[in-house]
Amino acid sequence: MINDNVIAYAPDKDQRTALQANAKTLEAYLSWCEVVIRTRMQLYFLEECSHSDIKVHEPPNHHSDWSALATYIRRQHLDFRSQLLLILALVPYVKPQVFDVFLSRNEGTDRPYTEFGCVEYQGMYVATGETLAFLLGGSSVETKLEIQSFLTNKKEKSSVRGDDEHVLLSLMTVESERHVNPLKDTLILAPEHVPRFTTGQAYKVALGSDFPAQIIESTLSLEDVYLPEDTLEQLADIKDWVNFGSILQHDWNMKDKIRVGFRALFYGPPGTGKTISVTALGNTLGKNVYKVDLSRVHSKYIGETEKNLEKVFRFAEQNEALLFFDEADAVFGQRTQTTNSNDQYANQHVSYLLQRIERFDGLVVLASNYKENFDDAFFRRFESVVHFSLPNSEQRLRLWKEGFSDKAPLDDDINFNDIAIQYPLSAAHIMNVIRHVSLRSLAKGGIAIRYQDVLNGIEREQGRKVSPRW
Structure with a gap:
């Protein structure tokens, strides 16, 4: 989910x-x-x-x-x-x-x-x-x-x-x-x-439970994702590569001057839209998105990890799928000092994975909550590094106003403007609060959702007593 x-x-x-x-x-x-x-x-x-x-x-x-x-x-x-x-x-x-x-x-x-x-x-x-x-x-x-x-x-x-x-x-x-x-x-x-x-929809290949990548989906396109303008512009750059990359390489004779494929790194705090943007990008481009589970790729047997990874990349190449590596810092962060054979094998696997990503001529996206865990050499491997920031008060206000159903019985005492200014929540947190208070209203026969209900939902979401910023 x-x-x-x-x-x-x-x-x-x-x-x-x-x-x-x-x-x-x-x-x-x-x-x-x-x-x-x-x-x-x-x-x-x-x-x-x-x-x-x-x-x-x-x-x-x-x-x-x-x-x-x-x-x-x-x-x-x-x-x-x-x-x-x-x-x-x-x-x-x-x-x-x-x-x-x-x-x-x-x-x-x-x-x-x-x-x-x-x-x-x-x-x-x-x-x-x-x-x-x-x-x-x-x-x-x-x-x-x-x-x-x-x-x-x-x-x-x-x-x-x-x-x-x-x-x-x-x-x-x-x-x-x-x-x-x-x-x-x-x-x-x-x-x-x-x-x-024919219909313009990508076919969802049925994969076994042992395959180390599984499809993730949403119904949204990039037009449906509410993000800062500069972030949307960077996502548009990725779309442009998919649409025009072949012309650039072949018609403009740039094939020998630029690398094949496109690699993007999405980074920012949890709940800022990284994963949903990947699936929205896939929908916009008509591509299925496959999230790679690296824990299922790794094998204790020499050479097996590389074979498992090659299986994933070959599948993505043949089906023009978008590959998604979440929590990339856990795998691609600064490599450990080699103190034993396990460290040596781990570093070899990371090196192989990085090399395979660079040879992949499709679209691959890595996501991380922490930019600081990567060294400078790692960033040079990407054509695009996209920052996903927490929404500002104006963006939070829109999320609050447009997040509720038109059928939600909102009380007149709710001041979304004050809530947006006082509580710097992520988009995911805001939607979780909206879901919670809406379900509570339905469970009680559709009673009105009051200002205090929203505040209680915010407190519940953060797991502590929330105070305004001032």
Whole structure:
């Protein structure tokens, strides 16, 4: 359960917006795919055609499109071939009639055209490597060999991050029986990846209880989190990297000048919004957030800790998940003096973890309550260091006023302005008080919530008698 509390507004509206954005992008790409197919068929059958090459039909412009589909294409820097492959893999789910043109029969053999490559798979008509080769090169043997080489051993290659096309292939369904000719392999998205490109929602991978990272969730986006303006600006920087990082690296030729991935450190007192901001960031970016439990990563056996960590990072890379390490100072703080073998192994594990974080080309966030526990060298490892401060009186006033339900029977004697000024509570403490007094009211038949009830709730929350600041 997440304890950092903020005000929620309308997450359902964000989900509808994401769905609408994806639908618009999908329609554009499906239209493009249909034009590509039509042009190839005209060229192949020597029909009248105003083009000599399908590549005159450029994919839709996605640089100002923030749908999940466009963002993925931009982030992975997919070229013409890869974008066509991705859309072919989506067609059976969103517009299967696009492939109806491939159902025509060869009049000479009275059989379907084998060169089209489409096959039935689990009740759907789907493309194969043969289909992709046909669309890209018609009857070209060279194109067939290129696609055959591309698809060979795709399962093994797709597990290695760095090759954008093979990362794309890792999203495909892997058939239980592999074909001798990889051109016969089906090109269809695995069901767990379909929601990302259709509804805009990240698929929640079901992991066993022994996996050392578990998903954490909230319904909030960054727009719902009430934080100081400078903190929100720093969070926006992280969002910009996710949206524009691929363009910066590839289109602006910065790949050899900046590190892969993005590392952020969130620090500040408990209850200031660090954890909820991580989950809100994940929602805004369409990423699942996985919190790593380092106590379950550590093993007494040599090499096992590194294997457990690699399992987590590989999973996050393949699923584009956001990794979250909470209470980072307990693990990454200034390393201990090596007085025995246990200290030596602990330092080795920390060193490996830091190196793996630096090689991770996704988004990783570390959180800590205490900045002082880290040395200067540690901070240089981060692209962003975000301070989460306790809310000021103005921010506390908004939390008090907007935190209660509209149905809460608040007594007229409650002066939230005085409470906000006198009691410097965190957002989490304020929401805990609101929850407490609201439940007490309901338990007593919905009686009015009085000023003294709020003060009693504050005292209860802090576990001691509270006095005003003056």
